[in-house]
Amino acid sequence: MGVVNVTADSFSDGGRYLDPEAAVARARELVGDGAAIVDVGGESTRPGAHRVPAELERDRVVPVIAALAAEGIAVSVDTMRASVAAAALDAGAAIVNDVSGGRADPDMTRVVADSDAPWILMHWRPSPGAPGPVWAGIHHEITEYDDVVAEVRDELLHQADAAIAAGIARERIVLDPGLGFAKNAAHNWALLHGLPALQDTGFRILVGASRKRFLGELLGGREPAGREVATAAVSALAAQAGAWGVRVHDVRSTADAIAVAQAWRRGGAPT
Numbered sequence: 001m002g003v004v005n006v007t008a009d010s011f012s013d014g015g016r017y018l019d020p021e022a023a024v025a026r027a028r029e030l031v032g033d034g035a036a037i038v039d040v041g042g043e044s045t046r047p048g049a050h051r052v053p054a055e056l057e058r059d060r061v062v063p064v065i066a067a068l069a070a071e072g073i074a075v076s077v078d079t080m081r082a083s084v085a086a087a088a089l090d091a092g093a094a095i096v097n098d099v100s101g102g103r104a105d106p107d108m109t110r111v112v113a114d115s116d117a118p119w120i121l122m123h124w125r126p127s128p129g130a131p132g133p134v135w136a137g138i139h140h141e142i143t144e145y146d147d148v149v150a151e152v153r154d155e156l157l158h159q160a161d162a163a164i165a166a167g168i169a170r171e172r173i174v175l176d177p178g179l180g181f182a183k184n185a186a187h188n189w190a191l192l193h194g195l196p197a198l199q200d201t202g203f204r205i206l207v208g209a210s211r212k213r214f215l216g217e218l219l220g221g222r223e224p225a226g227r228e229v230a231t232a233a234v235s236a237l238a239a240q241a242g243a244w245g246v247r248v249h250d251v252r253s254t255a256d257a258i259a260v261a262q263a264w265r266r267g268g269a270p271t
Ligand SMILES: Nc1nc2ncc(COP(=O)(O)O)nc2c(=O)[nH]1
Pocket: 003, 005, 010, 011, 012, 044, 045, 046, 078, 097, 098, 099, 120, 122, 176, 178, 179, 206, 207, 208, 209, 210, 247
């Protein structure tokens, strides 16, 4: 899953793809590098970001999604808003990627249920001190966990149960541990180490580690642009662990790393 952030302030590529043509061109590049899906988002969720008006978010993503869908590219819309998801689906988006896991907008479940789109439910638990839901103001205050893997797993299963209760087939649900969302480096590494516990739920799992701060911390404070090899290593290991997908900004390095992981597991290059 290649990332195209049509935003002004995403942490690693903010502002580069605000222009629809630039965003479409970037998406074509990512597909050329091997992306099976392009994730298009119009609202940054990085720490310190602020919510953008729904109309602005919609107007950012819809033209890009419509152009890409018209070219036969599989697009996921990265949004917490039902109105934006509905507009994106109408424009041809194939997947809804919801970092709030269906909790930011009470109408989202119905929009997804009325479609046939897969729904990516990401984990993002409000911290006790957060002034309201984390998505109200994009809060990343670290929350406390006794057993982050067990708790994230259980909370994701609860979110999945709510979606299934609303009539969404379990085959349409993808779960995502939400690396870096009100989680520190220790939480993130525990979740990657514990990925088999998420795989054991039987749901498809998406991993989003690309260029994130915990990788920079591992590498002595490396800046986002210098985290590509670490991101690719995570992708290879996530593939090895059976993850359904990885959400990355640089697809080529990840595609290469996954090819190596697959050849290693097969004991040889594809015939
Ligand atoms: N499903 C999912 N969606 C996401 N959207 C945005 C970001 C933040 O990263 P970005 O600002 O680099 O896009 N991370 C995720 C993630 O980990 N999983």
